[in-house]
Amino acid sequence: MTSAPTAPTVLPDQKKIGMVSLGCPKALVDSERILTRLRADGYAFAEDYAGADVVLVNTCGFLDSAKEESLAAIGEAIAENGRVIVTGCMGEEADAIRAVHPQVLAVTGAHQYEQVVEAVHTHAPPSQGPFVDLIPQPDIKLTPRHYSYLKISEGCNHSCAFCIIPALRGKLASRRIDAVLREAEKLVAAGTKELLVISQDTSAYGVDIRHDSRQWKGREVRAHMTDMARELGQLRTPEGHAPWVRLHYVYPYPHVDQVIPLMAEGLLTPYLDIPFQHASPKVLKLMRRPANEAKVLERLKSWRAICPDIAIRSSFVVGFPGETEEDFRYLLDWLEEAQLDRVGAFRFEPVEGAAANALPDQVPEAVKEERYARTMEVTERISAAKLAAKVGRTLPVIIDEVGEPDEDGDIGATGRSQADAPEIDGAVYLRNVPASLAPGDIVNVTIEDADAHDLFGALA
Numbered sequence: 001m002t003s004a005p006t007a008p009t010v011l012p013d014q015k016k017i018g019m020v021s022l023g024c025p026k027a028l029v030d031s032e033r034i035l036t037r038l039r040a041d042g043y044a045f046a047e048d049y050a051g052a053d054v055v056l057v058n059t060c061g062f063l064d065s066a067k068e069e070s071l072a073a074i075g076e077a078i079a080e081n082g083r084v085i086v087t088g089c090m091g092e093e094a095d096a097i098r099a100v101h102p103q104v105l106a107v108t109g110a111h112q113y114e115q116v117v118e119a120v121h122t123h124a125p126p127s128q129g130p131f132v133d134l135i136p137q138p139d140i141k142l143t144p145r146h147y148s149y150l151k152i153s154e155g156c157n158h159s160c161a162f163c164i165i166p167a168l169r170g171k172l173a174s175r176r177i178d179a180v181l182r183e184a185e186k187l188v189a190a191g192t193k194e195l196l197v198i199s200q201d202t203s204a205y206g207v208d209i210r211h212d213s214r215q216w217k218g219r220e221v222r223a224h225m226t227d228m229a230r231e232l233g234q235l236r237t238p239e240g241h242a243p244w245v246r247l248h249y250v251y252p253y254p255h256v257d258q259v260i261p262l263m264a265e266g267l268l269t270p271y272l273d274i275p276f277q278h279a280s281p282k283v284l285k286l287m288r289r290p291a292n293e294a295k296v297l298e299r300l301k302s303w304r305a306i307c308p309d310i311a312i313r314s315s316f317v318v319g320f321p322g323e324t325e326e327d328f329r330y331l332l333d334w335l336e337e338a339q340l341d342r343v344g345a346f347r348f349e350p351v352e353g354a355a356a357n358a359l360p361d362q363v364p365e366a367v368k369e370e371r372y373a374r375t376m377e378v379t380e381r382i383s384a385a386k387l388a389a390k391v392g393r394t395l396p397v398i399i400d401e402v403g404e405p406d407e408d409g410d411i412g413a414t415g416r417s418q419a420d421a422p423e424i425d426g427a428v429y430l431r432n433v434p435a436s437l438a439p440g441d442i443v444n445v446t447i448e449d450a451d452a453h454d455l456f457g458a459l460a
């Protein structure tokens with residue numbers, strides 16, 4: 001089960017909820033919201049299946065492999081506890097779930113917070129204890145306290161051929177800018193040192209609400225990525241430091257150019273997560289990708305001229321229907337030229353309901369496998385060279401974990417540089433740190449060694 005939010009005190013007849021959270025950071029944010037709401041309704045949380053009155057499984061339904069994982073998790077929760085409510089992306093396919101697991105108590109879809117909470121109320125009615133609602137508590141977080149995901153919108157207005165997110169999650173629905181900033185401010189005041197801005201399409205934030213302006217700290221602020229980035233850059237931790245602010249899922253629309261100077265000024269973490277997915281104009285067109293324009297390489301150069309330390313992460317799909325050897329070579333050449341810092345590669349996998357499934361010229365599995373291996377070879381070589389160039393430099397590192405002393409009394413720690421987002425990028429391994437070092441500390445580290453993914457060093 002998801003390591004549960006700790007309930008400080010459990011009242012005698014308080015109902016306990018178990019939670020299994022699968023899928024992407026966006027699903028994790030949904031789990032946090034559901035749990036926060038349930039706690040406000042008087043529920044406590046179980047650390048294991050046995051202690052739960054009901055188990056919630058927040059599923060992912062993006063790829064067929066994710067659906068299998070979701071069904072397996074539901075099966076495990078039924079075997080271990082028996083009383084299971086399913087929610088999340090795969091909840092849109094209630095029939096498929098019930099066909100395999102007819103015992104589930106209820107199935108609700110993504111973002112149907114009200115329905116999930118209602119289902120919990122039906123199957124495990126909350127205790128009516130007199131003290132339950134009186135003590136205000138901070139929102140529940142499933143991520144470590146020192147970093148938090150900040151979800152700015154739901155859904156997406158695009159229709160990429162391989163993706164069913166718009167069908168699952170609907171059209172773009174942006175949150176009000178003041179609500180986003182208030183949440184960010186609250187998180188930073190509660191100890192968050194790193195904010196990870198997420199959505200399906202961060203550059204499109206506010207398009208659906210016509211970039212509606214709101215008053216924030218006596219200023220008019222628009223629901224727009226650049227305004228939001230500038231305001232997030234003004235936040236300060238209780239110790240007076242600027243939190244790291246990372247932008248994820250940014251499509252290279254022209255206004256992205258405006259956030260690069262904010263990175264150079266230190267207001268934003270010099271990091272951009274741009275899911276390019278391919279480089280060949282022909283394949284991008286087949287994929288129906290947004291912001292598919294030819295000048296990306298030139299823009300990468302100009303961004304690096306403004307902010308030399310900017311780290312660019314991206315993901316790519318190989319073996320998309322219609323991708324020829326020539327298209328694939330175009331991608332490899334583009335990668336050599338682009339010199340991206342972090343790359344995730346995926347073999348194309350048909351997703352039930354996606355338009356790409358019906359495209360002609362599907363690529364055989366063996367060819368996908370071979371192209372994947374070639375992509376990894378190029379991107380790992382580039383990553384190794386980029387990381388090797390950091391040896392000898394002193395970089396700020398945020399600490400994620402501090403170990404126990406070994407037989408010589410040395411303590412190791414794991415952290416991340418500004419080029420590394422949690423869960424998806426590399427790590428910085430530190431030797432010989434003081435026992436007083438704690439997760440969330442931001443320290444200067446001298447880099448002593450590097451491999452293809454990670455850095456190694458010691459406190460400067």
Ligand code: SF4
Nearest residue numbers: 156158160163165200
């Ligand atoms: S931009 Fe494309 S891949 Fe991303 S969520 Fe929207 S449709 Fe899916």
